[in-house]
Amino acid sequence: MVKAVIFDLDGTMWDSSREVAEAYNLSLEKQGLGVRFTLDDIRSHMGKTMVEIAHLAFDKVDPQRAEEIMQRCIDEENRYLTTHSGKVYDGLEDTLRALSADGWLLACVSNCQQGYIEAFYDGTGLAKYFGDKCCWGDTGLSKAENIRLVAERNHAARAVYVGDTMGDYLSAKEAGAEFIHAAYGYGTVPEGTPSIGSIGELKDKLIVK
Numbered sequence: 001m002v003k004a005v006i007f008d009l010d011g012t013m014w015d016s017s018r019e020v021a022e023a024y025n026l027s028l029e030k031q032g033l034g035v036r037f038t039l040d041d042i043r044s045h046m047g048k049t050m051v052e053i054a055h056l057a058f059d060k061v062d063p064q065r066a067e068e069i070m071q072r073c074i075d076e077e078n079r080y081l082t083t084h085s086g087k088v089y090d091g092l093e094d095t096l097r098a099l100s101a102d103g104w105l106l107a108c109v110s111n112c113q114q115g116y117i118e119a120f121y122d123g124t125g126l127a128k129y130f131g132d133k134c135c136w137g138d139t140g141l142s143k144a145e146n147i148r149l150v151a152e153r154n155h156a157a158r159a160v161y162v163g164d165t166m167g168d169y170l171s172a173k174e175a176g177a178e179f180i181h182a183a184y185g186y187g188t189v190p191e192g193t194p195s196i197g198s199i200g201e202l203k204d205k206l207i208v209k
Contacts, residue, residue, distance in 0.1 A: 002105055004156040005206065006147055006177065008163035009110040009120060010046045011185030013199070016086025016120075017042040023080035027073040046186050047165045049136045050074055050113045078115040085123030089184065091200035096129040098203050105154055107132035109146045109161070114138055143167065144174035151177060160206060162196075169193065180205055 007013055017039055024037045037057070045053045054070035055063060099106060106129050108117050114137030121127035132154060134146040141149070151159035161172035164185025172179035180202065181195035189195075196205050 001157045002155050003103065003158040004105040004107060004151060004154055004160070005099055005202075006107045006109050006150055006159060006161045008047075008161070008165075008168050008182070009108055009112065009117065011164035011187070012089075012162055012168075012182040013092055013108075014086040014088045014120065014124070016081060017046070019081055019084045019086050020077055022084070023077040024073045026080070027076035028069075030076075031069065031072060033069070043186055047111055047167050049111050074113045074116070078113070078119045081116070081119035082122040086120070088124055088126075089199045091198060093126060093129075095199050095202050096126060099206075100129055102203070104206075105131045105156065107134070107150045107154070109134050109143060109150055111136045111143050111167075143171040147171060147175035147177055151175065162202065165189075 010016060021037045021039055021042045028035060041057070045056065048056070050070055051067060054066040058066035058069055096106060108130055110117060112135045114135065116137070117133045117135055132150050134150050136143070136146070139146055139149070147159070147161055159177040160180060161168065161175070161177045162180045162182055163169065163172065164182040165187030166189055169179055169181065169189040179193065181189045181193045182199070183195040183197055194205060196202050
C-alpha cells in the first residue's frame with residue numbers, strides 16, 4: 001500500500017519571503033520601475049498563483065503588462081533562490097529522512113510558478129527525499145486538482161497534505177486528502193484541525209488517524 005505525504009512549500013517547508021522580496025526588487029530595478037515589494041507584501045501573496053499576484057501587485061497597469069512584469073520577477077526569483085536559499089524550518093531534513101525510512105512517498109504540491117520547486121531543491125539539496133512534485137506552473141490546475149493528480153498517479157491509498165493556509169485546508173478537502181496544519185506558517189484554519197507546531201512533530205502526528 002502506497003502512503004503519501006504531500007507538502008506545501010512556502011510556510012510549510014521553508015520561509016523564502018525575504019529572498020523572494022530581494023529577487024523581485026532586483027528585477028523591478030532592472031526593469032526601471034520604482035515600485036518595491038516589502039516582506040509583508042510577499043507574505044500576503046504566499047499561496048497565490050503568479051497571475052493572481054500580478055493583478056494584485058500591479059493593479060494600476062494593463063493586466064497583460066502586469067503579467068509581463070511579474071514574469072520577469074519570477075524568472076529572477078528562480079535564479080536567485082538557487083544560490084540564496086530560503087530559511088528551511090528546523091528539523092525538516094530529519095523529518096523527511098525519517099518519513100522516507102518509514103516507507104512514505106514524499107511529494108511537493110504548490111501554487112508556484114514552473115521552476116520554483118526546482119529552485120527549492122537546488123538551494124537546499126533536499127531533492128533526494130522527494131518522489132514527485134506538481135505545481136500550478138506545470139499544469140495550470142488548481143492546488144486541489146494537483147494534490148489529487150499526485151495521489152492518483154502514485155496509487156496512494158492514503159494521502160496526507162501538509163500546509164499552512166486556509167487555501168491549503170480547502171484544497172486538501174476538495175482533493176479527498178487528509179490535512180495537517182503547519183501552524184507555524186502563514187495562515188489559520190478551522191479550530192480542531194489536526195496541526196503541528198513544528199515540522200519535527202509531523203512523524204508522530206501521522207501515526208494518529
